[in-house]
Amino acid sequence: MPAPSGYVAGVGRGATGFTTRSDIGPARDSTDIPMEAALAAPAPKKARDDDDEEAEDLNDANYDEEFGYSGSLFAKDPYDKDDEEADAIYHAVDMRQDEKRKDYRERKYREAVEKYRQERPKIQQQFSDLKRQLAEVTEDEWAAIPEVGDARNKSKRNPRAERFTPVPDSVLSMGMQYGQMNSVLDRNIQSGLTTPYSGFQSTLGGMTSTLGGMASGILTPGWKTGIQTGTSTDLDLRKIGQARNRIMDIRLNQVSDSVAGQTVVDPKGYLTDLQSMIPKYGGDINDIKKARQLFKSIRETNPKHPPAWIASAKLEEVVGKIQAARNLIMEGCDKNPKSEDLWLEAIQLHPPDVAKSIVATAVQHLPNSVRIWMKAADIETDKKAKRKVLRKALENIPHSVRLWKAAVDLEEPEDARQLLTRAVECCSSSTELWLALAKLETYDNARKVLNKARENIPTDRLIWIAAARLEESRGESNMVDKLIDRALLSLKANKVEINRKHWLEDAIDAERASCRLTAQAIIKHVMGVGVEEEDRKHTWMEDAEWFVTEKAYECARSIYAFTLNTFPKKKGIWTCAAFFEKDHGTVEGYEQLLEKATENCPQAEKLWLMYAKSKWIHGNVEAAREILSRAFQHNPNSEGIWMAAVKLESENNEYQRARKLLQKARNLAPSPRIWMKSARLEWCLNELEKAKGLLREGIEKYRDYEKLYMMMGQILTQERNYEEARKVYNEGVRRCPNSIPLWLLIVRFEESQNRSTKARSDLDVARIKNPKNERLWLEAIRIELRAEQRELAESLLARALQECEHSGILWSEAIFLEQRHGRKTKSVDALKRCEHDPHVLLAVAKMLWAERKIKVAREWFQKTIKVNPDFGDAWAYFYKFEMIHGNEEERAEVKKRCIQAEPRHGELWQEISKDVKNWRLQIEEILELLTARLEIPK
Known part of the structure; x- marks a missing residue:
């Protein structure tokens, strides 16, 4: 009998043996059955009980669309309508559940794909930054790329430079003397060896005689004399060209005549003939032949089918067979004289004089064809x-x-x-x-x-609108509203659906035709058509915005008026209408609207402030005071109104009145901002002791208000009391650990005291307490740059971009931290992650400016201020750009738009605007001052 698997002789009595590879056979999985056991053991039989089923047969022939394979549990049961309905219900439930999870599933899939691509990027993605640099390769650099060859071939790796051998004087002299009369006869001709005759031998004889003449010319005594005397030969390049042309003429004349004397080649027009033989169609000629056969079969099968004739003519026209196309189309017209398309195609294919006769024939057959x-x-x-x-x-x-x-x-x-x-x-x-x-x-x-x-x-609205515009142009303004009202009644009586959008578009057309009353009447009567009561406000405000985008300002003004009549107590509508009037209306209309707004919404302090500011800007200070006094009556505890009143008095040199107002505000409506404004006023007036006293009182009352600590530290620094300033700053960051401006102040303070190590440690603490903060990372990078530690700054920037991947201000810093050749690639990466960030857009504009791409840089500056008009740094750089590269009109436009936008933010902008020395500067003055400090990007 064969030994069992794994048997070792003598194991039972303690003997040890070994096995070889020949004993165990080839390697196999642990679950595999040995071949001997598989051959010896019979196939196991499955016990057959009443509940068991036969083994499932997975043959394709045993598959059923309803029940699957025959082993299905209910395969033998009948499938009726109830089963079908149940399957449909289950399927609907499955689809509904799948729809609920669709967004989550797709988002997870996208995240998984993105993560996979980040971990295992394609080769194309790995070399994307290098491929971008190919755009900068010049034509000379492309031409300098070596040819592909075997690297082992020395001649390919080190090609030898081309050598140019100068033409000897003998060749040049031979060309000059060609065509002149020689006194020496050709020996070959005189000896009778070659006889000139037509064809190839004639050509050969002529060339031989020519060479003989050249040789004889070389041997003339003049040549010898020239050599002996050493005189230089004067070269006339024009004569050399003439000699070349003579040789070409001789060859053409010899080839042009055959033995019989008939012209074979036209030496003057053969190039023109070749040009005319160039085919107009660049496709495969076999395709053209197949198309011709196909169209021919269609025409023969059904000659009364006009599209077949038109297609055939078009094919011939495309391949340049214009006459064949004309013949085909005329044949089609003869067989289909009632086809309008055929006649029109025939007219198009023929020249105008022939087309007129074709038109006459077509009109005879189709006299009613427009x-x-x-x-x-x-x-x-x-x-x-x-x-x-x-x-x-x-x-x-x-x-x-x-x-x-x-x-x-x-x-x-x-x-x-x-x-x-x-x-x-x-x-x-x-x-x-x-x-x-x-x-x-x-x-x-x-x-x-x-x-x-x-x-x-009676069903057309345009006739009624035309009548209203006619009455308005005549001056009958009272008839306009009546006509629009009657128009709606008449159209409804004739069962015409009132399409609200079409009527609003008609209002825009009426305004553009200077019919303002007609537009207002249309809006008045059509605004409520088809709008649900709960959607009126939202819909009407959208209509107003749409009119503004269409530059239909009268229509938008009518929308706001109608909406305010319906909702007179909605301060949001009044605010939108006021901003619209400020941008697109007059000062009088703006102030009248604000007067009505404050009457209807007296608790809306923003409307009061806008009204008072408008009066103040236009020089009416007393009216502004009167408006603010009325605002106090309705809003006695409003911090914003108190601050506006203080600013009004301080800007107009009424410092005592401003102090009294602030004192009253501290008693009646105390708040940390009022204490801060009180101290700032004293600080601006150089009353430092009063300012410090107010700040100490404020800190006692409001220990967690960061700006009080910031102002106190700055005043102490100004007085050179550095130890006290450090204590105030430390107390501030202890009380307000999440205040980023306070952390930045203490870091810059320590750095100014030549304590860079302490500044770095403070920044580390700040980043621990405020993780993923872009401002703290930026300050850490700039500290290293100021310390001339560029490599360390680059390392910090890399870490910062990992932690704050979508930080525009960090990406803008990264662009200019790169070398000039790498800035484009970095800017592309920045735009991918922060497409609409104003810092990135400004950095790209500055980069283009540094590369002297003036037109493109101006477009990026425009894009930056459009994305964020409150970004003062962008306005300053744009104004600096126009000061250098723009004209007077462009500079004035930038300044005007900046004053209208009233920017308040920006790192460089706030350095000037927050300085107490500049507390009375206006927007225009801040813009001029900052522009003078800016440097041209490099």
Whole structure:
């Protein structure tokens, strides 16, 4: 018997043995059955119980669409309607559940794919930054790339430079003397070895004689004398060119004549003939042949099918067989004389003089075809002939609006009016013709024309709107509103659906036609049509914004007026209307609107402040004081109104009044901001002791207000009391650990005291307490740059971008931390992650400016201030750019837009605007001061 698997002889009595690879056979998995056991052991039989089923047969022939394979549990049961309905319900439930999880599943899939691509990027992505640099490769650098060859071949790796051997004087002299008379005879001809005759031998003999003449010329005594005397040969390059042309002429003349004397080649026109043989179609000629056969089969099978003839003609036209195309299309016209498309294609393929005869034939077969008559008019070049053709067309087709319009366009106003009178009789259902006639008539006649038009077309709104515009142009303003109201009633009576959008578009057209009252009347009567009561405010505000984008400002103003009449107590609507009036209206209209707004919404302090500021800006300080006093009556504890009143008095040199107001505010409406403003006023007036006293009181009351500590530290630093300033700063960061400006102040303070190590440690503490903060990372990078530790700064920047991946200010710093050749790649990466960040956009604009791409840089500056008009640094750089590269008008435009935007933020902007020395500077002055400090980017 064979030994069992793994048997070792003598194991039972303690013997040890070994096995070889021949004993155990090839390597196999632990779950595999040995071959011997598989052959010896019989196949196991599955116990058959009543509940067990047979083994599942997975053959394709045993598959059923409803039940799967035959082993299914219910495969033998009948499938009825109830089962089908149940399957449909389960399927619907599955689809509903799948729809609920769809967004989550797709998001997870996208995240997984993105993570996978980050971990295992494609080769294309790995080399994307290098491929971008290929755009900077010049043509000379491309040409300098070596040819592909075997690197082992020394001649390919080290190619030898080309060598140029100068032409000897003998060759040049030979070319100069060619064609001149020689006194020496050709030996070959005289000896009779070659006899010149037509064809190849004649050509060969001529070339031989020419060479003989050249040789004899070389041996002339003059040549020898020239050599002996050593005189230089004067070279005339023009004669060398003439000699070359003579040789070419001789060869062409010899080839042009055959033995019989007939011309074979035209030496003057052979290049032109070759040019005319270039095919116009660049495709495969076999495809053209197949298409010809296919179209021919279609034409023969059904010659009454016009598209087949048109397609065949188009094919011939494309391949340059214009005459064949014309023949085919005319054959098609003969067999299908009633096809309008065939005649039009035939007219297009033929020249104008032939096309006229084709048009005449087409009109005979199709006298009622408007397109053919219009084509006939287009062929004519004379205006009188066009009129004649159109008049003839109107005799055959008097009800064609297109023909009437074309005929009217060719007439003078008086003749056009008469023609339109006839046109509206023939085409009484054309609104365009009625309106065109009304425009040409006088006021009284126009009213009659529009009345007739309403009788003939009672369902068209444009006739009613034209009537309203007519009354407005006449000065009958009271009739405009009545006509629009009657129009809506009449159209509803005629069962016409009032399309709100179409009416609003008509209002825009009316405003553009200087019919303001008509536009307002349309908006007044159509605003509520088809709008639910709960959606009115939202819908109407969207309509107003849409009108502003369409530059229909009167319509938008009407929308706001209508909305405010409906919702007079909504301060949000009043605010939007006020901003609209400020941007697109007059000062008087803006202030009148704010007067009404403050009457209807007296608790809206923003409206009061806007009203007072408008009066103050335009020089009416007393009116501004009166408005703020009224605002105090309605809002006695409003911090914003108190601050506005203080600013008004301090800006107008009323410092005592400002102090009294602040003292009253501290008693009546105390807040940390009021204490801060009180101390700042004293600080600006150089009353440092009073300012410190107010700040100490404020800190006692409001220990967690960061700005009090910041101001106290700055005042102490100004007094050179550095130890006290350090204590205040440390107390501030202990009380306000999340205040980033306070951390930055203490870091810069320590750095100014030559304690860079302490500044770095403070920054580390700040980053621990405020993780993922871009400002703290930026300050750490700049500390190293100021210390001339560029490598350490680059390392910190890399860590910062990992932690704050979407920080625009860090990416902008990274762009200019790169070398010039790497800034483009870095800017592309920055725009991918921060596409609409103003810091990144400004950095790109500065980079383009440094590369002297003036036009593109201006576009990026425009994009930056459009994204964030409150970014003061962008305005300053843009103004600096225009000061250098722009004209006076462009500079004035930038300054005007900056004053309108009133920027308040920006790192460089706030350094100037927050300085107590500049506390009274206006926007324009801050812009000028910051622009003078900026340096041109490099």
